[in-house]
Amino acid sequence: MSRPSILTLTSQVLRDPQAVVVAHDTPADLGWLAPRLLAISGVGAALFGAVVGSYRGGEQVLYAAMKLPILLWAPPLLALPAIHAAWRACDVEVSYRRLAVASLAGMARAGVLVSALAPILWLPYSVEVEYHFSVLLFAGMLVLAGLPGLTAIAGAIPAGGHRRWIAATGSLALIGLLLAQTGWLLRPFVARPTTAVALLRPVEGDILSGLGTTLTSSLGLYGDWDAGRDGLLAREPR
Amino acid sequence: MSVSNPALALPTSVALALPLPTSVELARAIAGYALLGGVAALGAGEAAVSHAPVGLVSAVGALALTVPALLVAHPFLTLRAAPQALVAAIARPFTRTGDVALGLVPTLLLFRATSGLAQLLLALMLVGAAGLGFSLAIRNLVQTEADASEDSWSVWKMTLLAWAWSGLAALIGARLGIGVLLDL
Numbered sequence A: 001m002s003r004p005s006i007l008t009l010t011s012q013v014l015r016d017p018q019a020v021v022v023a024h025d026t027p028a029d030l031g032w033l034a035p036r037l038l039a040i041s042g043v044g045a046a047l048f049g050a051v052v053g054s055y056r057g058g059e060q061v062l063y064a065a066m067k068l069p070i071l072l073w074a075p076p077l078l079a080l081p082a083i084h085a086a087w088r089a090c091d092v093e094v095s096y097r098r099l100a101v102a103s104l105a106g107m108a109r110a111g112v113l114v115s116a117l118a119p120i121l122w123l124p125y126s127v128e129v130e131y132h133f134s135v136l137l138f139a140g141m142l143v144l145a146g147l148p149g150l151t152a153i154a155g156a157i158p159a160g161g162h163r164r165w166i167a168a169t170g171s172l173a174l175i176g177l178l179l180a181q182t183g184w185l186l187r188p189f190v191a192r193p194t195t196a197v198a199l200l201r202p203v204e205g206d207i208l209s210g211l212g213t214t215l216t217s218s219l220g221l222y223g224d225w226d227a228g229r230d231g232l233l234a235r236e237p238r
Numbered sequence B: 001m002s003v004s005n006p007a008l009a010l011p012t013s014v015a016l017a018l019p020l021p022t023s024v025e026l027a028r029a030i031a032g033y034a035l036l037g038g039v040a041a042l043g044a045g046e047a048a049v050s051h052a053p054v055g056l057v058s059a060v061g062a063l064a065l066t067v068p069a070l071l072v073a074h075p076f077l078t079l080r081a082a083p084q085a086l087v088a089a090i091a092r093p094f095t096r097t098g099d100v101a102l103g104l105v106p107t108l109l110l111f112r113a114t115s116g117l118a119q120l121l122l123a124l125m126l127v128g129a130a131g132l133g134f135s136l137a138i139r140n141l142v143q144t145e146a147d148a149s150e151d152s153w154s155v156w157k158m159t160l161l162a163w164a165w166s167g168l169a170a171l172i173g174a175r176l177g178i179g180v181l182l183d184l
Helices: A006-015 A017-023 A027-053 A059-089 A096-126 A131-155 A164-186 A207-218 B023-041 B054-076 B083-114 B118-148 B152-181
Strands: none
Touching: A006 A017, A006 A027, A006 A096, A017 A096, A017 A131, A027 A059, A027 A096, A059 A096, A059 A164, A059 B083, A059 B118, A096 A131, A131 A164, A164 A207, A164 B083, A164 B118, B023 B054, B023 B083, B023 B118, B054 B083, B054 B118, B054 B152, B083 B118, B118 B152
């Protein structure tokens, strides 16, 4: 069987990700496909990341371009074992390989779509919109591009089984939770122009405390943020 | 001796629609529940170590304490399904949700390493796994009775029994879990 070029593969992933999943069902296929799909999603996400980093400019462009692909890759990869087990619990037999190919195709689809959204993001960033609005725009576009990626994964699940809605809801909640925490760990993506550039912030707080602070700040209620350091990797400041 | 009332006749052959889990499947499920609790307690000090078996104790304890009661109530209500079929109908969701618990270990490990949300997430994960398990067990139990009985009255009784059993098992599981966490 002749292998498609990377451009053809990109087109296939956008048009019909299920066809990619069905056509690549052997271990050899996975070995050939995985690096290509990761490269497609990585390049797309990095382009988007560079635009996100352009809000602050300078080294932040490079940092955000490096981190965005990880944000796209980590949640599905971490959630894959639980998603596989949840569908199996509902008597839907789907192989790890099929689920892995579908996840990779979904990530590639989201990566390409998010890169297409980059110019739309750049436009308001270029006129220096307010910081909180720029963060919302960034998050909104990630969700917008991420949903078609998730449909690629959902489409790989065979019909049948019982209580499918539980597995579907659980899978979606798990990926959402992991996306939120991974985004929290890899922050900052959008940095204020006045702040110092940093690749990563220290491990502190969590996404829930961050959201709570953002909510109260957006209501004009500013206070001290208690950066609880409870994780194993968290360190007390010196 | 012939039995004139079909409701009193014992099941003569046991054709299990669902197979009983293998020892490997059982071991994997137990490992899943044990690891999930263990990961949440990782590096959290001596007190947290005693909390590690919370998932295992609540899941296994709830089944050990309530399945015998179900097996007693089932023939008492003149239902027809074989006891082995009932055990298989409950054991399969237990092993499958144990696999889910095992699959959730990497996620919980990430949260344990990077945040203080691991305990909260562990509770949510256990509740979610229990919800999935009970939902599947109720469905399996009702289907098992429907396969063994011909009258809708028996299926209706089995539905009530399955819901009552799952409610009892959920309460006992919660009690055991809270007992481990609060050292009761």
